[in-house]
Amino acid sequence: xxxxxxxxxxxxxxxxxxxxxxxxxxxxxxxxxxxxxxxxxxxxxxxxxxxxxxxxxxxxxxxxxxxxxxxxxxxxxxxxxxxxxxxxxxxxxxxxxxxxxxxxxxxxxxxxxxxxxxxxxxxxxxxxxxxxxxxxxxxxxxxxxxxxxxxxxxxxxxxxxxxxxxxxxxxxxxxxxxxxxxxxxxxxxxxxxxxxxxxxxxxxxxxxxxxxxxxxxxxxxxxxxxxxxxxxxxxxxxxxxxxxxxxxxxxxxxxxxxxxxxxxxxxxxxxxxxxxxxxxxxxxxxxx
Amino acid sequence: xxxxxxxxxxxxxxxxxxxxxxxxxxxxxxxxxxxxxxxxxxxxxxxxxxxxxxxxxxxxxxxxxxxxxxxxxxxxxxxxxxxxxxxxxxxxxxxxxxxxxxxxxxxxxxxxxxxxxxxxxxxxxxxxxxxxxxxxxxxxxxxxxxxxxxxxxxxxxxxxxxxxxxxxxxxxxxxxxxxxxxxxxxxxxxxxxxxxxxxxxxxxxxxxxxxxxxxxxxxxxxxxxxxxxxxxxxxxxxxxxxxxxxxxxxxxxxxxxxxxxxxxxxxxxxxxxxxxxxxxxxxxxxxxxxxxxxxxxxxxxxxxxxxxxxxxxxxxxxxxxxx
Numbered sequence: 001x002x003x004x005x006x007x008x009x010x011x012x013x014x015x016x017x018x019x020x021x022x023x024x025x026x027x028x029x030x031x032x033x034x035x036x037x038x039x040x041x042x043x044x045x046x047x048x049x050x051x052x053x054x055x056x057x058x059x060x061x062x063x064x065x066x067x068x069x070x071x072x073x074x075x076x077x078x079x080x081x082x083x084x085x086x087x088x089x090x091x092x093x094x095x096x097x098x099x100x101x102x103x104x105x106x107x108x109x110x111x112x113x114x115x116x117x118x119x120x121x122x123x124x125x126x127x128x129x130x131x132x133x134x135x136x137x138x139x140x141x142x143x144x145x146x147x148x149x150x151x152x153x154x155x156x157x158x159x160x161x162x163x164x165x166x167x168x169x170x171x172x173x174x175x176x177x178x179x180x181x182x183x184x185x186x187x188x189x190x191x192x193x194x195x196x197x198x199x200x201x202x203x204x205x206x207x208x209x210x211x212x213x214x215x216x217x218x219x220x221x222x223x224x225x226x227x228x229x230x231x232x233x234x235x236x237x238x239x240x241x242x243x244x245x246x247x248x249x250x251x252x253x254x255x256x257x258x259x260x261x262x263x264x265x266x267x268x269x270x271x272x273x274x275x276x277x278x279x280x281x282x283x284x285x286x287x288x
Numbered sequence: 289x290x291x292x293x294x295x296x297x298x299x300x301x302x303x304x305x306x307x308x309x310x311x312x313x314x315x316x317x318x319x320x321x322x323x324x325x326x327x328x329x330x331x332x333x334x335x336x337x338x339x340x341x342x343x344x345x346x347x348x349x350x351x352x353x354x355x356x357x358x359x360x361x362x363x364x365x366x367x368x369x370x371x372x373x374x375x376x377x378x379x380x381x382x383x384x385x386x387x388x389x390x391x392x393x394x395x396x397x398x399x400x401x402x403x404x405x406x407x408x409x410x411x412x413x414x415x416x417x418x419x420x421x422x423x424x425x426x427x428x429x430x431x432x433x434x435x436x437x438x439x440x441x442x443x444x445x446x447x448x449x450x451x452x453x454x455x456x457x458x459x460x461x462x463x464x465x466x467x468x469x470x471x472x473x474x475x476x477x478x479x480x481x482x483x484x485x486x487x488x489x490x491x492x493x494x495x496x497x498x499x500x501x502x503x504x505x506x507x508x509x510x511x512x513x514x515x516x517x518x519x520x521x522x523x524x525x526x527x528x529x530x531x532x533x534x535x536x537x538x539x540x541x542x543x544x545x546x547x548x549x550x551x552x553x554x555x556x557x558x559x560x561x562x563x564x565x566x567x568x569x570x571x572x573x574x575x576x577x578x579x580x581x582x583x584x585x586x587x588x589x590x591x592x593x594x595x596x597x598x599x600x601x602x603x604x605x606x607x608x609x610x611x
Contacts, residue, residue, distance in 0.1 A: 007414040008499055008507070008525040010517060026412050027423050034427040034489060040453065041441050052447035096337045103334035110328075115335060122346045124598070128546035128567050129591045132574040132583050133352035134345070142344060161341035191330055220434045222549040227575070238436035242553060245440065252444050259437045270432040274425060281490075282497040 038263075045260040049253030066257035073247060074232070075258045078240040082219065082262075085155050085236055089218045090211065092160040097210055098203070100161075101169025102195055106181070122163050127224050134158065135227045150230035159218055165210040168280065172206035173199060208276035212269055219266045237262040350591075356584035367581075374585035384586060386561060387569040394480055394551075394565060395544025401484035402540055403533065406491025411521070413492070414499050428493060430486045439553035442482045443469070469555050472562035479554050479563055483547075491536050498532035499525070534605045538598055545594050566590050 148154030446468035557564035574583025
């Protein structure tokens with residue numbers, strides 16, 4: 001038996017009838033296992049599913065009624081909240097990461113190693129562990145004495161600084177040749193000009209990475225919106241699914257229609273920016 | 289000028305090699321500052337937003353958690369210092385002990401399950417063709433679906449009647465019907481299975497990146513030496529992937545210890561406490577019953593557990609590297 005040497009398993013190179021048949025079966029099983037439940041959700045959202053036993057990957061009795069009922073329960077408002085949080089959250093996160101990455105990558109200064117450790121250490125302090133003090137702190141911010149509980153801002157600001165994004169930016173900015181920066185400085189460019197017109201424009205691939213990862217990270221937030229929300233006015237869509245399910249008029253079909261709206265943005269971002277995703281997975285996760 | 293620039297570039301590159309190990313040595317300080325460095329406060333101005341946000345939303349809450357854990361927290365009345373009392377209360381609480389056991393079971397099960405599934409998928413789907421990259425994307429989809437949606441979907445799939453979605457499928461193989469999350473006997477592995485379904489493809493992507501870094505010459509050498517598929521994977525692939533497995537293990541274990549959303553949405557600790565994990569218990573203690581001091585003590589213990597685990601894994605892997 002000869003085994004191909006391009007891959008660990010040597011399966012991909014197999015050209016025999018049996019090899020091809022095995023491959024087709026494996027690929028079909030993988031797609032069915034991982035995409036199957038999502039296809040069931042898709043078809044359920046557009047079908048009459050009045051009981052969980054009606055769930056199927058094949059749509060039956062197609063209808064848009066599920067969405068109509070979901071909209072009656074304010075799903076569009078929750079979706080708007082989600083977009084507000086992800087929009088401003090991502091904007092803040094990207095700005096903060098680009099600024100911090102510039103200092104860490106392009107400047108040598110006293111205590112820079114300590115700052116790096118302090119940033120890395122925040123990875124050990126997730127919202128879950130800080131949930132209780134965070135809920136007290138958000139009700140009365142230090143010095144400012146602003147109450148962010150029950151506001152969308154309370155779900156946004158704590159996500160503003162994310163160690164992963166800062167690390168990705170820092171690593172990338174280190175690779176921008178110093179000559180470019182020097183040339184601009186000799187021509188009299190100010191610090192801000194060097195930053196905004198030389199370094200940042202060269203970091204578009206890294207901006208793509210922190211953009212897609214920040215988007216999915218913020219969109220997937222659950223505990224923080226749960227802590228901050230005090231009424232359904234500020235529910236994000238993922239948060240609203242649980243309360244929606246309990247309503248007596250809401251069938252599993254309606255829950256799936258709302259779920260489809262809740263997963264569509266992050267799945268679309270993934271499908272459109274797969275290259276950035278792959279880059280972030282390999283750089284960020286292995287180094288950070 | 290050019291010599292200077294090249295010099296500075298290598299100095300900037302130096303810490304990168306150590307970026308993964310945190311303890312990168314600070315670049316040697318020059319006696320005369322380089323002309324591009326400018327005023328001392330400029331880097332701090334760029335760092336300020338990040339440091340301020342980390343201080344307010346990470347470090348201050350951490351200090352507050354430690355502080356509250358040794359206090360009897362009484363809103364409007366002022367807190368009083370009670371020493372280790374909160375820790376005694378939570379450690380003596382059988383519910384906390386059970387939740388800790390459940391958390392460890394869930395964390396270990398999901399971590400190992402995700403690694404095994406991820407490794408298997410990576411082996412099966414490794415390759416350069418467009419068809420394969422399409423299949424990999426399809427397999428990766430669960431990772432980008434919000435956990436809240438995954439939980440709602442699996443609740444419906446786990447419907448316990450004989451004609452529920454998953455019971456129908458396992459019925460084809462002569463299994464079931466199972467009650468899944470509705471029975472204390474099966475609730476834990478049901479939550480675990482959902483977590484593996486969502487986490488396995490993530491591990492797959494990282495392991496694929498690791499596989500790409502393995503020297504093809506080693507495969508050829510092994511084949512020439514008459515090694516079969518199995519021997520090649522055990523003796524060439526697995527050793528080559530060790531650093532990847534270490535990172536995935538740490539990441540998954542940290543995530544596993546603080547698991548909240550999926551349990552909260554699937555079972556909220558039920559049925560009958562069968563899936564109660566530390567975070568769902570702390571949520572109930574602290575935010576629903578207002579026992580902030582005891583809850584904070586639990587959170588501090590959870591933090592210490594994560595810290596110890598990370599350090600132990602780091603130590604073990606570093607010693608192996610040296611040996």
